[in-house]
Amino acid sequence: KRSCTHRYCFAVCIKQDQRSRHARGTVPTSKERGVREEQIVKKIFATMVGSSSSWSTALVKISPYTFASIGIAISIGVSVLGAAWGIYITGSSLIGAAIKAPRITSKNLISVIFCEAVAIYGVIVAIILQTKLESVPSSRIYDPESLRAGYAIFASGIIVGFANLVCGLCVGIIGSSCALSDAQNSSLFVKILVIEIFGSALGLFGVIVGIIMSAQATWPSKG
Template identity: 90%
Template sequence: MSSGSSSWSRALTQISPYTFAAVGIAISIGVSVLGAAWGIFITGSSLIGAAIKAPRITSKNLISVIFCEAVAIYGVIVAIILQTKLESVPKSLIHHPDSLRAGYAIFSSGIIVGFANLVCGLCVGIIGSSCALSDAQNSNLFVKILVIEIFGSALGLFGVIVGIIMSAQATWPA
């Protein structure tokens, strides 16, 4: 066995599983909020620009901003769920395989949810931007593009579902 793989495996087993769990929870909420903010930025700037031509679009196109905000809420919900998965174990069982599995499960769940919501926020933001610009030109396009935006926001829910399924593996030793 090479010393490179040995040092990596040693590092991954010697770092506390609570550290991995905490980082996963932080990524879940932090990257989800980043995705929501990025989507709101994209949608909001187009909405304000298009509202100059057609002020009537402002109120009904705020739904695109709400879809982006839902992405942040998904991250908060999963972070709360992951936080409830943390359990205290005796110091002698910190590096037990079940503890490591639980820490890695929470970590990977947070990664999946965070990055799924980052991409979802971008997707919803771009579609929301297109919705605002299209609605300013032709009001008949609003509902058609809104349906596409709903499908885009479902991507975030898929990330939440996968994250919850993955977090079910987080069982700490008794």
């Protein structure tokens, strides 16, 4: 419906332009008509979406503390989501397989520990990012250095949060397969555990890059 409305507005604008030109006795050439139609399209698009400069101005006017706080929230929130998701996948398979093979319960708890470590990564990075926040005079909140610090903390939180989300899913799926394989053949446990260790290393990559990124967050001095 929206696209039909836009086409209708465009057609109405073209008709009105043609009528005004005919009333003045001036018939536009094909080139002039094309330029005029392009101008009308730009006006309609600017009315519906807004110019790019307005969006960039709005983003710059957002406080860097807002970006920093969102980054901290994403760091811990998405990491805990990944850990909970992984524990859910591993735990459900482990409980189901333990009914037929109770011996696998103790060994496969290590998969749950690996998933829990993902949440710990997020908590540690969130604490580090929290220590990066500093008070800045109101006159210098929108300085380039303040914006850079806010964006750095925001990017660090996104990197750590989503890296741990994927890591938690990876470890959870591998841990689920490990529990089912161990219930069938106990010799497969150590081999699959090696794969699980490599999967848990994915979260460490995000933590390392996130800490390096947060080191770029320097706020302007009060002096």
